[in-house]
Amino acid sequence: MNEIIRGSNTLLPNGYAQWRKDIEHLIDTAKLHTALNVNVGTLTLYWNIGKSILQKQEQEGWGKQVIEQLSKDLISRYPDDRGYSVRNLRYMKRFASAYPDFPILQVPLAELRKLPILQATLAELENEGREFVQVPLAQISWYHHISLLPKVKDEAQRAYYITETAQNGWSRDVMLLQIDNGYIHAKGHAINNFEQTLPPLQSDLARYIFKDPYNFSFIGTVALQNELDIEKSLTSKITDFLLEMGRGFAYIGRQYHISVGGDDYYIDLLMYHLKLHCYVVVELKAVEFKPEFVSKLNFYISAVDDLVKSPEDKPTIGLLLCRTKSNKKAEFSLRGITQPMGIAQYETEKLFADVASALPQIEEIENKLDDLDLDNE
Known part of the structure; x- marks a missing residue:
């Protein structure tokens, strides 16, 4: 033996x-x-x-x-x-x-198709030839249900959150946070070229996994900060960061070092997705999207594919996160790019500069006071 x-x-x-x-x-x-x-x-x-x-x-x-x-x-x-x-x-x-049809919630198939739901999940819920899908209510707990009912009135959206909560293992508090953060409007909305660069099943999953915008309000106000400051803030609150990225993401490292042709390069954030079975290169920009950002991300994806990826891993995917973006510019920038990547923006707490710009300036206040004095004379 x-x-x-x-x-x-x-x-x-x-x-x-x-x-x-x-x-x-x-x-x-x-x-x-x-x-x-x-x-x-x-x-x-x-x-x-x-x-x-x-x-x-x-x-x-x-x-x-x-x-x-x-x-x-x-x-x-x-x-x-x-x-x-x-x-x-x-x-x-x-x-x-x-829920008069307990233990299921019946939802029109056409309504559920409008939402950012994974096609494989939708296929499991579909009954061939029927116009309604049946979503089991027992996927989530009683305390999830009593919190969800007053928050989400639309039945199709409620069915969506029941399914997402079950698949992602959200607690009640996390579910409510996702609802408040507009999860249903962000999920699957990143500008991307996945359909052109990945096989159908991988493309659908990748498109579903990425969001736009990402909500990084947990890092607080980031006025005057650069990309390194934002990276440090995100990784110092790694639990919140991974929660916002979504289930399946594993954090590898920040300022991840690679050497190409004798020169050193540092990837902002390197992650791995357990369902996609691939590395994800995340580039952060504290400014508005510019087309040239795509070229750098494309370079990093190629380097990770060649230097880090193992044979059993699927092709590396890139995610470019910018403070703001023009969707049209992002779409044009991805045309002809053969590496899979998505482009999204992120939100933090309102910048002090943004708030200040909306307030009346000292000169305006003084002028109005002068006008009042003249009116009262």
Whole structure:
């Protein structure tokens, strides 16, 4: 029997490490299924309670005081259970009203196609020949649902956020942050040439992954800062940065050194995407987009493909992030470029200079005061 040494004087057979990982996978899968089953049970119970309240109020004219009495009675009957407060019972009623087809949300296929959803995900939801898709509600928790309902009124957009939350593993707070940051309007909107430079499946995934604009408000005000300052701010808050970039991004390094033809170059940010299976070169510009930025990014992509990328990695992708941009200039700049890249802008807290420029100047204030004095004479 082949044996290997593990730890101090402990002999274990070859293959133990992989076998242990397989066991851990079984445990993790079982825990996930248990959690999902608990969630389904909770949502089903709450929906049924909410539906019953709706029926009594709508069909028999019972008033709102019945919810207050029901809350007292349920808390008395089930003192160890949580979830029967007046507020939560009202949420149950709202939940049942919003989702009459529980346990799914039916959405017109045409409406969902308008949103930046991954085509593979859409294909999973589609029923051949039908005009509606069915989005399972149990993908997210009760606390996600009661936060989502008042925030997003449109059913198709709500279905979109349910799907995105489940796929990205967002907590309730992260989901709300993404909604407030306009995730649905930014996702998949970066100017790019992916369709011309990547295979169809890779192109669709890449187009979906990148956003425009990116919200870097977590780094605060960046007046008078250059690219290096912004890089430092982003990497000092790496958790927030990766959250804004999206699930699947892994941070490799900033000012990543490469040597080409005896000269040294430094890539602003080098990342790796686990779903795309490729390196992502991120170039930051603290100014408006200029066409010549594309040439430098193109050079870095080629260098990473040649010097860093391994044979099993997919082609490197570039992402150019600018303070502002003209979409038309960006589109023209990508024509004829054979390396895959996207161009987007980023937002931070409002620059002091921008705010100051919107305020009346001292001379204007003095002139207005002079005018008032003359009027009062």
